[in-house]
Amino acid sequence: MIIAMLQVSPTILAALTEPTVSTLRDLIVEYGFSLSEPLTALTALQEVLDNFELDADPPIGRLGLDDERVLKKKLSQPQVSSRVLELIDQGEGPRVEFKSSIFISTKKKQFNPGISIEECVDDSLKEKVAKEIAAFLNAEGGTILFGVTDDGDLRGCEDDFSTFSSGGSPGDKADLILKQIVSQHFREPDNIFYHLKIDCVDIDGKHIVMLSVASRKQLAFLKSSKPSQLYLRVSSHALPIPYEKIEQYYNLSKL
Known part of the structure; x- marks a missing residue:
């Protein structure tokens, strides 16, 4: 899991410089998490976002896997x-x-x-x-x-x-x-x-x-x-x- 958190997917990389649109499903697939265990996958995905200081809007836990949401980098x-x-x-x-x-x-x-x-x-x-x-x-x-x-x-x-x-x-x-x-x-x-x-x-x-x-x-x-x-x-x-x-x-x- 630590290795996965350190990996930067194309979507996460783009979100580090500007707000980027994605779905949770697409992010789960990019990181190779299992869609058959959605709760585990979402927990791991939240760890990825936290690691790269990104917010998902709307956040994980709201709406569904296929709903559009925007990843935003927290900036000092x-x-x-x-x-x-x-x-x-x-x-x-x-x-x-x-x-x-x-x-x-x-x-x-x-x-x-x-x-x-x-x-x-x-x-x-x-x-x-x-x-x-x-x-x-x-x-x-x-x-x-x-x-x-x-x-x-x-x-x-x-x-x-x-x-x-x-x-x-x-x-x-x-x-x-x-x-x-x-x-x-x-x-x-x-x-x-x-x-x-x-x-x-x-x-x-x-x-x-x-x-x-x-x-x-x-x-x-x-x-x-x-x-x-x-x-x-x-x-x-x-x-x-x-x-x-x-x-x-x-x-x-x-x-």
């Missing part, structure tokens, strides 16, 4: 900081997006001296965040850094946090804010939560939020009355897919 603050700086150095791209804030209009604040932060809250930015999340879910996954400008400068999310009434640490506020956005804008929000990993880190006195999004096997739709509820990450943009092309997209990209 120095590890989160290192990852954030690495992504900033790489710049925006098909799997990385920078946002100056979560829902604060930085332009409105800049050009209206003396205005309160509460007056700078922009609900359209919350919807835009939801679209970006959906686009990553429907493609290959990716990462959104909040509190980072398009040029890679650290701005921080302090203004976002200051408008949020609930207490707790900056990490707690980041978690609650993003989960509220998901609940408000997504169909099946509980399932969407499984595919998200939220980390918050203080870099040079600025709180940066790193939202890691795992690719979803099923299409992720937004709650919307607009012509399209489906978004896809194309290059560095979240683009809408018209209803008439949804079936074509599903057939081509999900085979």
Whole structure:
């Protein structure tokens, strides 16, 4: 069993760098545990996850062997900081997006001296965040850094946090804010939560939020009355897919 725990399967290896989708059955097979003794296999699998400091979301013990779940690496603050700086150095791209804030209009604040932060809250930015999340879910996954400008400068999310009434640490506020956005804008929000990993880190006195999004096997739709509820990450943009092309997209990209 110790040998098995030290082995790194392809799925576990992928999960060490970014949230990765799998099923318990697939993991059991990868490690050669016996499916005829499921309780023993699941106990051994939990030991593997613990050994590599991975969480399964939803955790072992919930749902079934064939249900999709996401493996997430537990990161220390120095590890989160290192990852954030690495992504900033790489710049925006098909799997990385920078946002100056979560829902604060930085332009409105800049050009209206003396205005309160509460007056700078922009609900359209919350919807835009939801679209970006959906686009990553429907493609290959990716990462959104909040509190980072398009040029890679650290701005921080302090203004976002200051408008949020609930207490707790900056990490707690980041978690609650993003989960509220998901609940408000997504169909099946509980399932969407499984595919998200939220980390918050203080870099040079600025709180940066790193939202890691795992690719979803099923299409992720937004709650919307607009012509399209489906978004896809194309290059560095979240683009809408018209209803008439949804079936074509599903057939081509999900085979």
